[in-house]
Structures are given as C-alpha cells and as structure tokens.
Amino acid sequence: MADDLLNSFMTGPDEKGxxxxxxxxxVSETLMPLILELEERYEYAKTDQSFWDEMHxxxxxxxxxxxxxxxxxxxxxELGGAKIYMKRDELNHTGAHKINNVLGQIILARRMGKDRIxxxxxxxxxxxxxxxxxxxxxxxxxxxxxxxxxxxxxxNVFRMRLLGAEVVPVTSGRGTLKDAMNDALRDWVTNVRDxxxxxxxxxxxxxxxxxxxxxxxxxxxxAKEQMHEAEGRLPDTIIAAIGGxxxxxxxxxxxxxxxxxRIIGVEAGGKGVNEKMEHCASLTGGRPGVLHGNRxxxxxxxxxxxxxxxxxxxxxxxxGIGPEHxxxxxxxxxxxxxxxxxxxxxxxxxxxxxxxxxxxxxPSHALAHVMKIAPELxxxxxxxxxMCGRGDKDIFTVAEALGVDISxxx
Amino acid sequence: MGRIEDRFExxxxxxxxxxxxxxxxxxxxxETALSVMKGLPExxxxxxELGQPFTDPMADGPTIQKAGQRALAAxxxxxxxxxxxxxxxxxxxxxxxxxxxxxxxxxxxGVERFLSDARDAGIDGLIVVDLPPEEDDELCIPxxxxxxxxxRLATPTTDDKRLPKVLQNTSGFVYYVSITGITGAAAAxxxxxxxxxxRIKAQTDLPVIVGFGIRTPDSSAAIAGVADGCVVGSAIVxxxxxxxxxxxxxxxxxxxxxxxxxx
Numbered sequence: 238m239a240d241d242l243l244n245s246f247m248t249g250p251d252e253k254g255x256x257x258x259x260x261x262x263x264v265s266e267t268l269m270p271l272i273l274e275l276e277e278r279y280e281y282a283k284t285d286q287s288f289w290d291e292m293h294x295x296x297x298x299x300x301x302x303x304x305x306x307x308x309x310x311x312x313x314x315e316l317g318g319a320k321i322y323m324k325r326d327e328l329n330h331t332g333a334h335k336i337n338n339v340l341g342q343i344i345l346a347r348r349m350g351k352d353r354i355x356x357x358x359x360x361x362x363x364x365x366x367x368x369x370x371x372x373x374x375x376x377x378x379x380x381x382x383x384x385x386x387x388x389x390x391x392x393n394v395f396r397m398r399l400l401g402a403e404v405v406p407v408t409s410g411r412g413t414l415k416d417a418m419n420d421a422l423r424d425w426v427t428n429v430r431d432x433x434x435x436x437x438x439x440x441x442x443x444x445x446x447x448x449x450x451x452x453x454x455x456x457x458x459x460a461k462e463q464m465h466e467a468e469g470r471l472p473d474t475i476i477a478a479i480g481g482x483x484x485x486x487x488x489x490x491x492x493x494x495x496x497x498x499r500i501i502g503v504e505a506g507g508k509g510v511n512e513k514m515e516h517c518a519s520l521t522g523g524r525p526g527v528l529h530g531n532r533x534x535x536x537x538x539x540x541x542x543x544x545x546x547x548x549x550x551x552x553x554x555x556x557g558i559g560p561e562h563x564x565x566x567x568x569x570x571x572x573x574x575x576x577x578x579x580x581x582x583x584x585x586x587x588x589x590x591x592x593x594x595x596x597x598x599x600p601s602h603a604l605a606h607v608m609k610i611a612p613e614l615x616x617x618x619x620x621x622x623x624m625c626g627r628g629d630k631d632i633f634t635v636a637e638a639l640g641v642d643i644s645x646x647x
Numbered sequence: 648m649g650r651i652e653d654r655f656e657x658x659x660x661x662x663x664x665x666x667x668x669x670x671x672x673x674x675x676x677x678e679t680a681l682s683v684m685k686g687l688p689e690x691x692x693x694x695x696e697l698g699q700p701f702t703d704p705m706a707d708g709p710t711i712q713k714a715g716q717r718a719l720a721a722x723x724x725x726x727x728x729x730x731x732x733x734x735x736x737x738x739x740x741x742x743x744x745x746x747x748x749x750x751x752x753x754x755x756x757g758v759e760r761f762l763s764d765a766r767d768a769g770i771d772g773l774i775v776v777d778l779p780p781e782e783d784d785e786l787c788i789p790x791x792x793x794x795x796x797x798x799r800l801a802t803p804t805t806d807d808k809r810l811p812k813v814l815q816n817t818s819g820f821v822y823y824v825s826i827t828g829i830t831g832a833a834a835a836x837x838x839x840x841x842x843x844x845x846r847i848k849a850q851t852d853l854p855v856i857v858g859f860g861i862r863t864p865d866s867s868a869a870i871a872g873v874a875d876g877c878v879v880g881s882a883i884v885x886x887x888x889x890x891x892x893x894x895x896x897x898x899x900x901x902x903x904x905x906x907x908x909x910x
Contacts, residue, residue, distance in 0.1 A: 253781070261781075261782060262779060262781045262782060263750060263777040263778065263779075263782060264777060264779060265705070265706045265776050265777060265779070265800065265802075266779050266799070266800045266801065266802045266804075266805060266813065266824070267706075267800075267802040267803075267804050267824065267827055267828075268804075269779045269780075269781065269804075269805075269809075270804045270805065270806065270809055271804065409709075409712055410702070410703075415703065419703050419704075419705050422705045422706075423705060423706070423707075423708070423829045426705075426706060426827060426828060426829060427827060427828040427829060427832065428827075429804055429827050430804075430827070526751045526754060526755060527749075527750045527751045527754055527777065528703060528751060529703075529705070530777070532754075535751075537751070537755065539755075540724045540725055540726075540752055540755065540756075541701075541725070541751040541752035541753070541754060541755025541756065542701065542702045542719060542751075542752065543702040543703050543751070
C-alpha cells in the first residue's frame with residue numbers, strides 16, 4: 238500500500254465517493270439522480286456561510302453546544318492509570334450526538350424544497366433526533382424501526398410519536414437496524430420526488446458518509462480546542478463506540494492528521510467474536526462487501542448473504558460499518574477492537590457509580606475499552622472518550638440483563 | 648450473435664412483442680423452481696429473468712422479498728443458481744436467460760470467476776439493481792468483455808440529461824421501470840409509459856422492455872403494446888407463494904404471455 242506516501246488522511250472521499258476501495262454509490266437507478274443532486278447541493282452548502290450560520294445558531298441555542306469536555310476524576314482514580322476525559326455529547330438536546338447530523342441534513346432538505354423526511358433508527362436516538370427537528374420545522378416525518386428494536390426501545394418509540402412522527406415497525410429480516418434501512422430505502426425509491434432520506438450514520442451511498450462525518454466532526458473540533466484549554470496539548474488516545482460509526486467519525490476526523498494521537502474504535506462484540514457470529518464487529522469478524530449503497534466490511538456468509546448481527550445495544554446492532562472506518566482500518570490509521578455485552582454492562586454500572594452519569598449502552602462499549610487499557614497506562618497519558626448518548630432509554634434492557642424486575646412494586 | 652440478440656431478431660421478423668418472465672431461483676425449492684423454469688418457454692416466455700436471492704433486496708416489495716427468503720431457507724446459493732441454469736440448458740439452448748439480483752453475492756464470489764462460470768452455465772445477460780452507470784467498472788465493463796450483456800434499468804427519474812449515461816454501456820435491451828417504487832407495487836398505466844418509451848427509443852436502437860406493476864393479461868397486452876415487450880415478476884411469484892402446482896403457475900404465465908403477444 239501507498240499509505241506511507243499519504244500526507245493527509247483528511248482528503249477523502251474522492252470524486253467517486255471512495256475512501257480507498259470503500260464507499261461508492263451502489264444504489265438503484267431511481268435514486269441515482271437524487272443522490273447526484275444531493276451531492277451537488279451539499280457541495281454548495283459546504284462553502285455557503287449562510288448554511289453554517291444557521292447550523293451554528295441552532296447548535297448553540299437549540300442543541301446546547303458546545304458540549305462539555307469533562308475530567309472523570311473518580312473514574313481515573315478508580316482505574317488507577319491514564320487520565321480520563323469524556324466528551325459529553327449525551328448532554329445534547331435529545332440525549333445523543335445524533336442531532337448534530339440531523340440538523341445539517343434537515344437544513345439541507347429544506348433548502349432542497351423537500352417537505353417529507355424519512356429515517357431509519359436502531360436504538361431510536363436518530364429517530365428521536367429526526368422527529369424532534371421535523372417537529373421544530375413542521376415537516377412530515379416517517380421513522381422506520383425494526384420490530385425487535387421497537388420492543389426493546391419503547392421509551393424512544395413513545396417519544397417519537399409524541400413528537401408527531403409516524404413510527405413504522407419493520408418485520409422483514411430479524412427486525413433490527415439493517416431491516417429498517419432496507420425499508421427506508423424502499424420508501425425513498427417510491428417517494429423519491431418529495432422525500433429526503435435523513436441517514437443517521439456515516440454509511441449509505443456517497444455523499445452520505447462524508448456529509449454525516451462533516452456534520453458530526455463538530456465533536457472532534459470542540460474536543461480538540463477544549464483539550465488545549467484544559468491540558469494545553471492533544472490527547473494521547475481517543476476512543477469511541479461504533480455501530481455505523483458516526484459518533485466515532487465525528488470525534489476522530491479532526492485528529493486524523495495528528496499522527497501522535499492513537500485512535501481506537503470499539504465495535505459491539507455481542508456474546509463474543511467467534512464463528513457463531515453472535516456479534517456486530519464488522520471489522521474484526523467481517524469482510525468487504527456491498528450493502529446499503531456502499532462497499533465496506535460486512536458480516537456475511539461464504540455466499541455473500543448478509544448475516545444478522547447481535548448486540549445488547551440496539552444502536553450498534555448493524556452488520557456493516559461506515560466506509561471511512563473500513564479505510565482507516567486497512568490503512569492502519571485507526572485501531573478497531575471489540576467489547577462484549579457483559580463487558581459493556583460492567584462499564585455501564587461503573588460509570589453510574591463513580592461519575593453519576595447513566596451512559597447509553599453504546600458508549601458503555603467505549604468505556605469498557607477505556608477500563609481495559611487505562612490501568613496499564615501512566616498517569617500523564619490522556620484518554621478522551623466520546624460519551625455519545627445518555628442511558629435513560631436503556632434502563633429496561635439493563636434491568637433485564639441484570640435480572641431486576643423494575644415493574645414489580647418496590 | 649448472442650441468444651438475446653437472436654431472440655429479438657426473431658421477434659422482429661415475426662412482428663411480435665417480447666414477453667419476459669421473472670422467477671426466483673430456488674423458490675420455493677430448487678426442484679420446483681427448475682420445473683417451472685423448464686416449462687416457461689412452452690408457456691410462451693421469450694426471455695427468462697432468473698432472480699438470485701439476496702438477504703437485503705432493497706428494490707423489491709414483499710412478494711419478491713419473501714420469495715428470496717424462501718429460496719435461501721431452502722438452501723439456494725449462487726452456485727445452485729448456476730447449477731439450475733446448467734440443468735435448464737441441457738434441454739434448451741435458445742431461450743435467453745438474464746440473471747437478476749444484487750451485487751454482493753457476485754462480488755463475494757469474485758467478478759472474474761463469476762463471469763466465467765455464468766458464461767459457461769449459459770447466462771446471457773445480467774441485471775444488477777445496485778450497480779448504476781457510476782459503478783460501471785465493477786461489473787458492467789468486465790461482463791461485456793466476457794460476452795455477457797449488461798442490461799440497465801431506466802426509470803421515471805432518469806431525465807434526458809442523464810439518459811445517455813444510462814444507455815452508454817447498456818447492451819441486450821433496456822429495462823424501463825414503469826414506476827418510482829419497488830417491485831409488485833403500483834400498477835403501470837400504458838398512457839404514462841408510452842411517452843417514456845418513446846423518449847428512450849429516441850436515444851437508442853436497443854429494444855425497450857417495460858416492467859414493474861404488470862400483473863394481468865390485459866395490462867401485459869397494454870404495456871407490451873406501447874413498448875417492445877413487458878416483464879412480469881411479482882404476480883408469477885405470488886402464484887408460487889400461494890402453493891399453486893407447477894402446471895397452474897405455467898397456465899397463469901401463458902395467459903400473461905398471450906396478452907403480450909396479442910399486443
């Protein structure tokens with residue numbers, strides 16, 4: 238590979254929407270003209286000051302950005318090694334990083350004259366963020382959500398309905414995020430003329446992976462500035478959880494060319510990354526393939542059929558990963574590891590007990606990896622992990638996993 | 648000349664429209680699908696579209712989705728689909744076969760290996776839903792180099808500016824998707840389709856075949872009447888899903904084929 242010759246990891250994607258061999262535009266012809274129009278409008282918006290003024294105004298007054306960079310003093314002490322910081326994106330309006338991207342896409346949709354918004358959701362955080370912004374702008378909103386996820390994320394389903402969205406439970410496949418994305422694409426191909434598809438992660442056909450990354454990279458930009466203020470230098474290691482990979486791409490991207498910063502993405506290891514494939518670790522346990530508009534690492538069988546992932550976390554339950562992560566993995570700029578359900582639950586409990594923060598199950602995976610490496614590192618080693626979502630939505634799942642019946646009278 | 652070109656030459660000479668039928672390979676099981684396939688030419692089918700099942704068929708409605716799931720559950724693989732074509736070719740060396748599906752099973756097998764296997768098995772053309780002209784280097788160009796037609800979908804959203812790009816590397820015929828939507832959904836109206844077919848024919852000499860939303864002999868006749876032929880898929884697959892015996896399914900196909908042929 239020619240990676241030694243790379244001066245920058247921040248120039249992708251190329252004009253074909255590729256990050257190395259990954260990405261691209263693998264969609265049906267019906268969608269192709271719209272994808273090209275979206276690319277053109279996004280390219281224009283990128284350099285349009287009025288677009289970014291509107292974004293920053295809403296980020297500040299509606300979302301509550303910048304989110305704090307928080308020094309986890311007790312957690313640091315408890316683990317007895319590296320100094321741990323959290324980027325508190327769970328404090329955003331709607332409780333996760335998802336809204337950073339949704340605002341960008343909806344502002345773009347409005348500028349394109351689209352008044353019907355569709356989205357897929359796994360844990361429901363992207364669905365809630367989309368329903369929220371649609372309510373704010375008076376747009377029609379339809380959310381596709383796997384029937385299995387509707388069941389395990391009831392509070393978010395109720396939230397979306399309160400916000401005026403139509404939530405469509407998807408029963409095809411195993412009823413998780415992958416199936417929700419299939420049905421969202423089917424809706425889009427049917428209603429292509431008036432509908433904007435607001436994709437929630439750094440996957441899908443070009444320009445989505447780049448566009449969602451750009452909207453989410455506010456996380457990394459702020460973290461970098463805040464770390465300079467707090468410590469006068471860059472962090473040594475940055476860590477984030479990955480399903481599709483949008484919160485991770487958002488944190489990682491502004492640091493890609495700071496080669497002294499170690500970058501670690503944490504995939505969902507489910508019951509363990511083994512031949513039984515009861516996990517969602519696409520990079521650790523998958524191989525390259527084409528799905529949902531892009532080439533990337535996928536969980537698939539020998540015949541190229543896509544496998545269902547498995548994770549306690551609905552937001553990580555996806556058999557693919559954003560194409561830029563696939564490229565960062567192959568070019569070795571970032572490392573990718575996996576964390577099991579059991580390890581994530583331990584991190585969840587520790588975070589509640591030591592920091593008074595109830596984390597979502599998704600960032601609990603990132604925190605679990607912090608727990609693994611922090612004790613072995615010196616006290617002047619700075620770790621920054623992305624606390625990308627709050628855990629209120631997960632208390633039922635966690636209670637069940639811990640064998641607690643919270644519906645029973647106390 | 649290949650089988651597809653030969654077939655259209657014959658149809659032109661006889662002054663007939665083409666009837667193209669879609670079935671899913673391995674649905675509901677390998678043997679049943681193979682016996683339906685073998686009966687299609689006798690039922691009046693001019694070109695066979697053979698669906699390769701895929702777990703995530705993003706452009707298909709519930710009927711084809713479920714057919715794919717049945718086939719996969721019954722053990723269908725890309726290799727078994729190739730095997731089906733080899734078996735069919737033992738008794739029929741003339742009816743063109745177009746393999747229709749999604750890219751990942753082909754990509755997973757390896758493009759060069761797949762193309763050589765497909766050609767040897769007797770596959771004449773490919774329709775790969777998730778490979779637009781922007782991704783021609785992936786499979787379209789290698790397929791044509793290997794002597795297999797790459798049949799492109801043109802859709803209501805393919806405007807005049809984009810049409811030349813869609814037609815550029817298309818061979819065999821052009822498949823006009825009559826609606827914006829998924830298979831087995833809304834019905835196509837001949838009066839809406841006619842100007843679209845004319846628009847495409849103004850830019851290509853290839854035959855234009857229309858599919859999506861056709862399910863009765865009358866709509867088959869109406870749509871074929873304003874194009875060079877029509878495709879029926881979901882309506883036939885639904886007959887199989889209803890558990891109809893092979894003979895009844897083929898009788899249903901014959902009705903649709905007669906419709907197209909009287910156009």
